[in-house]
Amino acid sequence: MSENTDVWEVFIQSKNGLPHKHAGSVHATDKEMALQNARDLYTRRKEGSSIWVVKATNIVASQAEDSDSFFDPSDDKMYRHPTFYTMPDGAKNI
Amino acid sequence: MSNLLNYTLRIADNALILGQRMSQWCSNGPTLEEDIAMVNISLDLFGQANGFYEYASSIDGNKSADDFAFLRSEREYFNSLIVEQKNGHFGDTIVRNSLFDVYAVLFYIKLGKSKDETLAALGSKSLKEAKYHLRHSSNWLIRLGDGTEESKEKVQTSLNDIWMFTGNLFEMDELDSEMFSSGIGVNNTALKPEWDKEVNKILGKAKLTRPEDSYMQTGSKKGVHTEHLGHLLSEMQYLQRTHPDAKW
Numbered sequence: 001m002s003e004n005t006d007v008w009e010v011f012i013q014s015k016n017g018l019p020h021k022h023a024g025s026v027h028a029t030d031k032e033m034a035l036q037n038a039r040d041l042y043t044r045r046k047e048g049s050s051i052w053v054v055k056a057t058n059i060v061a062s063q064a065e066d067s068d069s070f071f072d073p074s075d076d077k078m079y080r081h082p083t084f085y086t087m088p089d090g091a092k093n094i
Numbered sequence: 095m096s097n098l099l100n101y102t103l104r105i106a107d108n109a110l111i112l113g114q115r116m117s118q119w120c121s122n123g124p125t126l127e128e129d130i131a132m133v134n135i136s137l138d139l140f141g142q143a144n145g146f147y148e149y150a151s152s153i154d155g156n157k158s159a160d161d162f163a164f165l166r167s168e169r170e171y172f173n174s175l176i177v178e179q180k181n182g183h184f185g186d187t188i189v190r191n192s193l194f195d196v197y198a199v200l201f202y203i204k205l206g207k208s209k210d211e212t213l214a215a216l217g218s219k220s221l222k223e224a225k226y227h228l229r230h231s232s233n234w235l236i237r238l239g240d241g242t243e244e245s246k247e248k249v250q251t252s253l254n255d256i257w258m259f260t261g262n263l264f265e266m267d268e269l270d271s272e273m274f275s276s277g278i279g280v281n282n283t284a285l286k287p288e289w290d291k292e293v294n295k296i297l298g299k300a301k302l303t304r305p306e307d308s309y310m311q312t313g314s315k316k317g318v319h320t321e322h323l324g325h326l327l328s329e330m331q332y333l334q335r336t337h338p339d340a341k342w
Contacts, residue, residue, distance in 0.1 A: 005125075026127050027125060027126075027127055028127070029237070030237070032233055033233065033237075036131065036229070036230055036233070037127040037128075037131065040127065040130050040131040040134050041127060041130055044130075044134060
């Protein structure tokens, strides 16, 4: 690809109501091309009902070197986990 | 050959021949994404062609859809001249497809209202795909026309070169007129003002100059084609001709 293209991250929603999940990335020069490329690459076999594309440079990502201060503090706080409740039978997609 | 059969073949042949052209981009696209996009379009068109050939086969009662697709000679194909034109460079393909896609959308909208239920159903089904194809081709045309000096010059040349094949899309021969007056077929000539409007809109956004309507090539309705169709068919029909009835 030429220097004019950006990388866009693609998120696909497989069904109404479900979250958009990261599917991969595409190259494109503008948002319409990104959307069409995402459609052509990632929804060819009925994988989706909705697509989001986000320019990769617009995503703010945590850094590996911050991982200790970001994630370790939750290790010893079991009471924050919702595992002490029983799930009602009717609740789906949780 | 019955009128309905002949008419159905014209529609099927447009989809098949453009589909074959788009399949020639497979592994030759300018980028990975575009390669897949063009082959997707090709597969859509083969799907459309298959629907119309299956219907042709049921009207004929003898020949199969594959017989129609693969075992006719050049003079027995009735596709519009524009779809058989060579891919050329990427801009050539985009210009050819944009001009045809605008027509295809307008044609399928009308065919969707045909008194013939099968043609109406196939028309409505194809319309969804045609709309996407137009979105793909016209967006690219705007990008290239309103792009760099080089891309603009290239697609303007493509446009000037292919323009003489656009008149063929709007011709009405005796068969077309009969099918239209019986409520089955589409009045191609009546699509022209809408086509002009849409094409002018796209060309305006692409900052391209619309060529003059001067001499227009004709002949496809009688099976008279440009020199490119024979080469396309020899490649497309090779397997069926060499190994008749070959199965996967």
